[in-house]
Amino acid sequence: MVDIAPHAHQPVADGPRGKRPKPLFSLRNIVVYGTLLLVSAYYLVPLYVMIVTSLKTMEEVRLGNVFSFPRDITFAPWVKAWAEACTGLNCDGLSRGFANSVWILVPSVLLSIIVASVNGYALANWKFKGADIFFTILIFGAFIPYQVMLYPVVIVLRELGVYGTRTGLVIVHTIFGMPILTLLFRNYFTSVPEEIFKAARVDGAGFWTIFLKIMMPMSLPIFVVAVILQVTGIWNDFLFGVVYTKPDTYPMTVQLNNIVNSVQGTKEYNVNMAATILTGLVPLVVYFISGKLFVRGIAAGAVKG
Amino acid sequence: MGTSISVRDLVLSFGSVQVLKKLNLEVADGEFIVLLGSSGCGKSTLLNCIAGLLDITDGQIWIKEKNVTWAEPKDRGIGMVFQSYALYPQMTVRGNLSFGLKNQRLPKAEIDKRIARAADVLQIEALLDRKPGALSGGQRQRVAIGRALVRDVDVFLFDEPLSNLDAKLRADLRVELKRLHNQLENTMIYVTHDQVEAMTLADRIAIMRGGQIMQFASPKEIYSRPANRYVADFIGSPAMNFVEGTVADGAFTCAGHSIPLDGYEFTPTGRAGGPAWFGIRPEHIQTGEQAEAMPFRTEVEVDLCEPMGAETQVWASFADMQFRFLVDFALDLKRGDKVSVGFDPARASLFHKGNEERM
Structure with a gap:
């Protein structure tokens, strides 16, 4: 105890002291950054090829220099993909599919999130009779392959008189999004301290007041997550789109397939590339916008009440 | 002095497990009662039953000569303070205090009057426009007490309100609570596992074990003439x-x-x-x-x-x-x-x- 003090005043000449130096080219750095570079190249090179090809004329595409930068940049393939490409009888490009997809996307996302969040809240906070059974059935639904239900759903939609319409597809997306979204919301609401819920009940708030005034404002992050999940899922859906709609009401993905896979005439690679990028743009934008919101939402939620 | 709370033959079972066993408790008007026991003895459960946050299996609960066995928590004339404060994180302190009053559809002037009075009693006027995240533990607990205070009720229920605070703050707030009780003269039921809190605060202590009350008497009596070995x-x-x-x-x-x-x-x-x-x-x-x-x-x-x-x-x-x-x-x-x-x-x-x- 006493002999510590003299040591503290001695200059330290024996061995390391202070911050440990970090070499730039250590094995660890090389492995980590090497892997990261490799993975980003794996994703970015195809994207690069798509973008440059979409900006080339067909003559240049035929030269076969896939990686070369376009000599004269042209936006004609983009215009054609958006407004002129033909699928079947319609020759108004992807614009029709885009409109259909938006028409399907917005109500599907809103409806599924509204219903699922109320479901999750009821399951998490109001222990009603049969809640566990209801939840088990719902989760079981998440594991049934969609193919099994394709035809029965066709019959149901036909009987409801909405087969082949966008409304029908909205209903299908809402129902099929329910298991996973309900699970998501239930788990989040379960993590909200039960005492807050109890305090609100003592304060005289009912089912809806607690949901709208207490639970929802506390749950921005999970709503953002749900929006990301649903927007990308519904926008990228092909199976339901192709089965439950007609050419007039095809969503963008189905139309993209029809443009790219058309067997008549020459393959216009530049138009195909432009069309593909256009179709993928919406989920990409959602990621960029909500990604930031998402992080902010989590940070805001992390402050303990 | 009339009876404020009367718990009669209260039974609460979760499935086959009996958590509270034919429990009886009579609390007089203006009394400060502490429910004391080790964890799992049913003290918080009893409090939640009195508050109406748990549906009981058998028995009756009377508050102010009124049978509230089937009443909703908001209709029982109680205010409750929780261990984790349970403040609404997205609302300001003022929002937290007024939430219950707005649910009662009280006029705005009355709400403002009550908030001003509670803020004055608890000395939280300066905090009214802050969010709970920007408050210290002691301040949060004060706001939580304020939320019960503005409800203008006869009975206050405290569920281990000081357990999340550090030792010094706990001692300070303990004294404040005692003062608050002297000032308001409401009936208070207070759950804790800390025997110092129980001894210092209570008019009478109910010591619980396994869903039953082992002894219900004044701190002095419990200390000098314990009713059983436990x-x-x-x-x-x-x-x-x-x-x-x-x-x-x-x-x-x-x-x-x-x-x-x-x-x-x-x-x-x-x-x-x-x-x-x-x-x-x-x-x-x-x-x-x-x-x-x-x-x-x-x-x-x-x-x-x-x-x-x-x-x-x-x-x-x-x-x-x-x-x-x-x-x-x-x-x-x-x-x-x-x-x-x-x-x-x-x-x-x-x-x-x-x-x-x-x-």
């Missing part, structure tokens, strides 16, 4: 010493010792005697010169010393049982030292060996 062991720090033996002919005999029980107040069932536990609190055992004046004296050998600051706790062996008492810090005792100790059997407690009830 209460005797649970209350007091360091815990009471117990010696096994037999009571017969006005004396307690155990391995080589006979303790005369002159001055001990027997219960009606106790006078008959029989196998018993003899309990004496460490702080009632005197050493050295003071021991000379005691009705019972003996000599013990020191086994272990634990210095605790003001006093030193000494472990010794008496009648083949572990036995501890307190000596002055200045007294330097070592293992093997002989100490003469003495105590007054009138301050002891005797319990039947079989049912562990007081005798």
Whole structure:
């Protein structure tokens, strides 16, 4: 105890002291950054090829220099993909599919999130009779392959008189999004301290007041997550789109397939590339916008009440 | 003084597990009641039943002469304060305080008046426009108390409100709560596992174990005349010493010792005697010169010393049982030292060996 003090005043000449130096080219750095570079190249090179090809004329595409930068940049393939490409009888490009997809996307996302969040809240906070059974059935639904239900759903939609319409597809997306979204919301609401819920009940708030005034404002992050999940899922859906709609009401993905896979005439690679990028743009934008919101939402939620 | 809360034959079961077993509790108007017990004894469960946050299985709950057994929490005339504060994180302090009043659809002027009064009592005026995230633990708990205060109710329920605070703040807020009670004169039911909180705050303490009330009496009574061995062991720090033996002919005999029980107040069932536990609190055992004046004296050998600051706790062996008492810090005792100790059997407690009830 006493002999510590003299040591503290001695200059330290024996061995390391202070911050440990970090070499730039250590094995660890090389492995980590090497892997990261490799993975980003794996994703970015195809994207690069798509973008440059979409900006080339067909003559240049035929030269076969896939990686070369376009000599004269042209936006004609983009215009054609958006407004002129033909699928079947319609020759108004992807614009029709885009409109259909938006028409399907917005109500599907809103409806599924509204219903699922109320479901999750009821399951998490109001222990009603049969809640566990209801939840088990719902989760079981998440594991049934969609193919099994394709035809029965066709019959149901036909009987409801909405087969082949966008409304029908909205209903299908809402129902099929329910298991996973309900699970998501239930788990989040379960993590909200039960005492807050109890305090609100003592304060005289009912089912809806607690949901709208207490639970929802506390749950921005999970709503953002749900929006990301649903927007990308519904926008990228092909199976339901192709089965439950007609050419007039095809969503963008189905139309993209029809443009790219058309067997008549020459393959216009530049138009195909432009069309593909256009179709993928919406989920990409959602990621960029909500990604930031998402992080902010989590940070805001992390402050303990 | 009328009855404020009356719990009658309350039973609560979760499936086949009975958490509360035919529990009865009568609380007078303006009383400060503490429910005390180790974790899992059902004290918070009982509070939640009174608040109406748990549906009971059997029995009745009356608040202010009104049967509220089936009433919603908001209609029971209660305010509740939780251990984790349970403030609404997205609302300001003012929002937190006014939430319940807005749900009651009170006029705005009345809401403002009540918030101003509660903020004044709790000295949180400066915090009204802050969010809970920007408050310290003590401030948050004050706001949580304020939320119960603005409801203008007869009964306050506290569920371990100070357990999340550090020791110093806990002591400060404890005093404030006591003052608040003196000022408001509401009925308060307070759940805690901290016996110091219970002793200092309560008019009466209900000690719970396994869903039943073991004793319901004033702190003084519980300390000096515990109704059974569990209460005797649970209350007091360091815990009471117990010696096994037999009571017969006005004396307690155990391995080589006979303790005369002159001055001990027997219960009606106790006078008959029989196998018993003899309990004496460490702080009632005197050493050295003071021991000379005691009705019972003996000599013990020191086994272990634990210095605790003001006093030193000494472990010794008496009648083949572990036995501890307190000596002055200045007294330097070592293992093997002989100490003469003495105590007054009138301050002891005797319990039947079989049912562990007081005798």
